[in-house]
Amino acid sequence: MRDDSAMDDPNQPPVEPTRKPRGTGRRLNGAVAHKLGLAILAGEYAPGDTLSGEIAFAEELEVSRSAYREAVQVLMAKGLVESRTKTGTRVLPRSRWNLLDPDVLAWAFAGEPDVDFVRNLFELRAIVEPAAAGLAAERRDKVDLKVMKDALAEMRRHTLSSELGRAADRDFHTAILQATRNDALLTLSASIGAAVNWTTQFKQRGRTLPRNALPDHLRVYEAIAASDASEASQAMRVLVDLALDDTRAAMGRR
Amino acid sequence: MRDDSAMDDPNQPPVEPTRKPRGTGRRLNGAVAHKLGLAILAGEYAPGDTLSGEIAFAEELEVSRSAYREAVQVLMAKGLVESRTKTGTRVLPRSRWNLLDPDVLAWAFAGEPDVDFVRNLFELRAIVEPAAAGLAAERRDKVDLKVMKDALAEMRRHTLSSELGRAADRDFHTAILQATRNDALLTLSASIGAAVNWTTQFKQRGRTLPRNALPDHLRVYEAIAASDASEASQAMRVLVDLALDDTRAAMGRR
């Protein structure tokens, strides 16, 4: 398919068949959705703005109208845009966005994360996670405890400055949420946690002091193992507050 | 495609062009997404099941492949299904669903709501709303208070047994969330609240005692007006607990 001469018209050097890199494994429509979502979250299209028509925009992005439309459907599903005949596709007010959708969160944190929004997320996390720890203390079984313990061991081995260590940290929190036996709680906190850790990694590169977080985690674990709900809740609260302090310091610096 | 005989044959009244009722104002692709989402949430397609191919399924639903695909994109955006080439599109495990997406919640509550899931949502609400009331007590301004007061007046005029009364109730809660100055909190609680009130209306038809909820609401309002965070939080907790009792009673009866 390189320069195989001609299909019909020989003198047409097919203008480089558009080596489509397409970022990573993502399909074309997904890539378009990603791009548009990013642009909207970054504020390039403000709420109330109306996108140029399907044909025009699809052409501009060099994709077919089908691919473009499917991307718009995705954005619509996440409450970012609304699309009506004759009116066109317009960006909805921020209050209609599904801010807790994992993709939306990812888009929000892709660029320079909005400081206020990060604060809001931490506030939500500070509400939900301690309560979750309390519930976990009441409902955990032996398997839950084992998973938490293993995660802590992993955290000890690799520190939080390595990817493996952060993965173990995530596992620990996930194990706690799992122990609450509450799917909604798990979904919520998983999204927030992912987004927040998104900033953690980003915070690390700001040569912050790797304060040893293990003792705090251990305190949460002990309380949950002892079925002490209020202690678990309080310990988790400390954990979240410390994380907020770190992130705030790293972000305020810029 | 039925008994096509002739495309060009003019005297063919084309078998009644299928007056498409399409439910309500919804576009065709939206309707398909609705239908599929409903079916998945209802458990007609279990996690791990793989849908019959695009061509087959689209044909079965009597829509074009484009419409079907756009619907699937929506479901994919909400984490309900995954679609890979050669494997087909399959329903994802429940843990990957965006349970807090407004549409997903609506689909979940469309049929017979799962008792456990309702309990989980109330649990989440019991965590979030009291905390929100506490924050509102600290941050509310005069405008917030006025909106709340007006909503309470409306609630007094019409009772909770009328739609207007319930709308006023929603306004009251929304005003509180608005006063927290936290978008994420607002998005979350708005979704949950909507879903929960979805069961409220449904609970009413079970001739439950219309216990007067106004005093409880008033207590929350007073605490917020007085900037008493802990009192506001506690009062809201009472409110949520009572709502849970009502709903549990109404649901347990069946």
Next chain:
DNA sequence: CTCTCCTGAATTACTCGGACATATGGCTGA
């Protein structure tokens, strides 16, 4: 003889282009 790796064929979703349908905001004429 067995196991592994490579290659190709089949299947499925993905992308495209173009035609037609539908709805709606705005213009026009009474």
Next chain:
DNA sequence: TCAGCCATATGTCCGAGTAATTCAGGAGAG
């Protein structure tokens, strides 16, 4: 001022062709 037409943008459909991935079968090494 208002009813009704009309331009326009999204919605729906179709059919052809592309790309990616699984699976089976065969060649080669141990």
